[in-house]
Amino acid sequence: xxxxxxxxxxxGLRPVLRGINLKIDKAEIVVLFGHNGAGKTTLxxxxxxxxxxxxxxxxxxxxxIKQGGIYYLGHKNSLxxxxxxxxxxxxxxxxxxxxxxxxxxxxxxxxxxxxxxRNDPVKALSQGMKRRLALMKGIxxxxxxxxxxxxxxxLDLGWKDRVLNKLMALREKGTSLFIATHxxxxxxxxxxxxxxxxxxNLTLFHDKTEVNESLIQERLRNEVCR
Amino acid sequence: xxxxxxxxxxxxxxILLEFRAKEALSIxxxxxxxxxxxxxxxxxxxxDNVSSLAPGIxxxxxxxxxxxxxxxxxxxxxxxxxxxxxxFSAVSMEVxxxxxxxxxxxxxxxxxxxxxxxxxxxxxxDALIKGLPALTLPLLLGSIGFSAVGTLFxxxxxxxxxxxxxxxxxxxxxVVPVLIxxxxxxxLILNNTTGGALLKWLKMLAVFDLxxxxxxxxxxxxxxxx
Numbered sequence: 001x002x003x004x005x006x007x008x009x010x011x012g013l014r015p016v017l018r019g020i021n022l023k024i025d026k027a028e029i030v031v032l033f034g035h036n037g038a039g040k041t042t043l044x045x046x047x048x049x050x051x052x053x054x055x056x057x058x059x060x061x062x063x064x065i066k067q068g069g070i071y072y073l074g075h076k077n078s079l080x081x082x083x084x085x086x087x088x089x090x091x092x093x094x095x096x097x098x099x100x101x102x103x104x105x106x107x108x109x110x111x112x113x114x115x116x117x118r119n120d121p122v123k124a125l126s127q128g129m130k131r132r133l134a135l136m137k138g139i140x141x142x143x144x145x146x147x148x149x150x151x152x153x154x155l156d157l158g159w160k161d162r163v164l165n166k167l168m169a170l171r172e173k174g175t176s177l178f179i180a181t182h183x184x185x186x187x188x189x190x191x192x193x194x195x196x197x198x199x200x201n202l203t204l205f206h207d208k209t210e211v212n213e214s215l216i217q218e219r220l221r222n223e224v225c226r
Numbered sequence: 227x228x229x230x231x232x233x234x235x236x237x238x239x240x241i242l243l244e245f246r247a248k249e250a251l252s253i254x255x256x257x258x259x260x261x262x263x264x265x266x267x268x269x270x271x272x273x274d275n276v277s278s279l280a281p282g283i284x285x286x287x288x289x290x291x292x293x294x295x296x297x298x299x300x301x302x303x304x305x306x307x308x309x310x311x312x313x314f315s316a317v318s319m320e321v322x323x324x325x326x327x328x329x330x331x332x333x334x335x336x337x338x339x340x341x342x343x344x345x346x347x348x349x350x351x352d353a354l355i356k357g358l359p360a361l362t363l364p365l366l367l368g369s370i371g372f373s374a375v376g377t378l379f380x381x382x383x384x385x386x387x388x389x390x391x392x393x394x395x396x397x398x399x400x401v402v403p404v405l406i407x408x409x410x411x412x413x414l415i416l417n418n419t420t421g422g423a424l425l426k427w428l429k430m431l432a433v434f435d436l437x438x439x440x441x442x443x444x445x446x447x448x449x450x451x452x
Contacts, residue, residue, distance in 0.1 A: 050313070050451060070314050076307035080239070082246040087239075094235045095315035097228070121246070143314075 001026050001145055001176045002047060007056035009042055016042050018200040020056070024145070024176050029167070031187040032180040034197035040180035041075070043197065044149050047178060048072040060145075069096075071143035073151060077134035081123040085114055085133060088122060092137050104140055111162075112136045127154040135163055139170060146170070147178045152186055164190050232317045236325035237332070243302055244333065254295035254337040261287045262344045276351050281412035285405050287341050288334070289372065293397045295337065296330050296376035297383065297390050304384045309450060319447040323377065327439070330373040338365055353416060360415045367431035368408035374438035375400050382449045400438075407431045 007020040016039040024030050034040045045051040047058055048070060060070070079088050089105055109115040112132045117125060125133070131154040138146050151167075152160050160183075167177060167190055181187045188194065196203045244250055265271075265283050303309040303326075312322045342361075346354050354361075379396040383389035411427040414420065 048314070050310075052451065069316070072310060072314050074307055074310070078307045078310045080243060080302065080308050081306065082243050082302075083239070087242070091235065091239050092311050095232065095312050095317050097316050 001028075001061050002178065003059040004043075004047060005057050005059065007043070007046055007053045007058070009039070009046060009051070010054045015200050017046070017053070017197075020202045022195065022202060022204065024178055026144075026176055027171050027174045029171055029177040029179065029190055029192045030195060031191035031193075032178070032195045032197060033182065033184065033187060034180075036182070038197045039200060040197055041149055043202075044072075044147050044178065044180050045074070048147050050074075069143050070145045070147060071138040071141045072147045072149075073134050073138055074149045075153075077130045078137075079122045079130060079133060082121055084121050085109070085118045085125070088133065089137065089140070093140070096141060108136055108140055111166075113159075128156060128159065131155055132159060132163070135166075139166055143175070145176045145178070149180045150182070151179060152181060152183055160186055228316075229321055232321050233325045233328065236312070236317075236322060237329050240299060240302075240326070240329035241332070244299070244329075247302070249302075250295040250298035250333050251336060253298060254291045254333065255340050257294055258287050258291040258337055258341040259344055261290060262341065262348055266348045271349055273350075276349055277353065277416045278413070280345065280349070280351060280354065280416060281409045284341060284345060284412065285368070285409045288338055288368070288408075289398060289401060289405060290394070291337055291341070292334050292369075292372050293376055293394050294390075295333055296373070296380045296397075297393045299326065299330055299333070300377070300380035300384045301389075303381075313450065319450055320443055322450075323443060323446040326377045326381075327370075327373045327442075330377050331369055334369045334373055335365070338369065357415050360420075361412060363428060364408055364411035364415070364431060367428065367435055368404050370435045371404035371431065371438055372401055374435065374442050375404075378442040378446060378449065381446070385449070403434050404431060407434070 002022075002024040004020055004022040007017055008015065009017040020043060022030070032040050032043065042051060046053045049058065049060075050072070080091070083091065086105075089109075093105075106115065109118055112135070114129060114133060114136070117129065122130060122133070131151075135148075135151055138148065146167075148167075152163065155163060164186060167179075171177060171192075177190075179187065179190070193204065262283075265287075269279065269283070271279055309322070313319070342354055342358065345351060376393075376397055379393055379400075380389075383393040383396060386392060407427045407430040411424055411431065414424045414427070
């Protein structure tokens with residue numbers, strides 16, 4: 001679905017990413033780990049087409065565009081603070097021409113604990129609620145590729161689990177996910193493949209079973225917490 | 227039809243945001259009133275010279291008040307990354323730009339009407355109201371030029387740290403041709419001169435509108451990208 005070919009990025013003279021190659025297949029979850037400043041956000045932004053790479057190219061398959069495109073959630077929630085929860089959703093869906101999805105809004109709002117707050121302006125919501133709303137937008141978007149940067153930030157433990165389940169359910173429906181996080185437990189729980197970004201280089205663990213092994217977990221812990 | 231529907235959705239959302247936040251219009255209206263009052267106190271205007279001074283004063287107020295308001299409308303898109311709703315949608319950045327130009331145009335025209343009424347009241351210049359039907363075309367053409375340039379530069383400047391300070395420095399030199407043509411056309415109308423001379427300035431406004439819109443349409447996507 002998405003292929004990164006020899007991606008490099010420099011900020012000034014400082015290299016952030018060095019020759020990254022990565023392929024994300026249909027219905028696959030790739031989780032990207034790395035310590036703060038490792039370049040996770042930059043790699044996600046390049047993959048999404050928000051930031052141009054210094055070198056290399058991003059190839060997105062035509063079927064991604066045809067089937068509903070990409071949903072990108074960065075550190076910001078992409079919400080209009082003066083609009084209500086429902087108004088934000090309606091505008092978002094109108095931009096994606098997603099009228100078919102409208103029926104599922106009520107149910108999904110209920111699942112994300114936002115139904116009671118549907119007529120409140122977004123500025124009146126807590127950070128966790130805003131994050132849930134932003135994640136909910138991704139789920140109802142119908143996108144075939146979701147790119148989520150620290151999706152669990154601001155969520156309490158109960159909501160993290162529910163969001164994890166939702167994301168795994170999306171994968172079952174054929175959606176691909178590219179997730180950057182520093183939360184090892186949550187990331188490993190959901191990942192089909194794990195990628196570790198250190199000093200601008202990407203190490204990819206191809207075998208899904210490796211992810212659950214304590215040795216790999218330990219390495220990630222050491223790298224991420226360094 | 228999709229083009230029209232998507233454009234209307236964005237314009238409707240902008241108007242709703244402005245209705246709730248009251249940021250762009252209130253700033254434009256307040257500054258225009260302030261400038262008219264300052265001109266009223268600082269410039270010795272009487273019934274003999276008001277018709278020759280009014281065009282210059284009006285267009286200076288339009289330009290300065292307009293540029294501040296346009297900065298606010300792009301800020302609402304940038305502050306929580308809300309523009310990404312459109313960036314990753316089926317809607318092209320060209321449609322987004324056109325919609326933002328129309329939104330800004332509506333706010334500009336509202337501010338200009340308010341300015342004209344304030345001018346009539348403070349300077350006791352009824353001829354401005356009588357000349358309003360004839361002034362509609364130069365006002366509309368001038369405002370399209372302001373909005374085309376202002377929308378582009380406001381997105382450019384809100385991406386930087388000192389955006390609101392930089393915006394007038396970028397905007398004002400570029401819209402000088404619109405200011406000259408607008409002042410000249412208004413001057414001719416208020417002094418009851420029509421025909422070829424007026425047509426010349428109207429043509430100039432139309433040509434610059436076309437130029438600004440074409441160039442801005444080509445640049446907008448690159449400016450929205452990082």
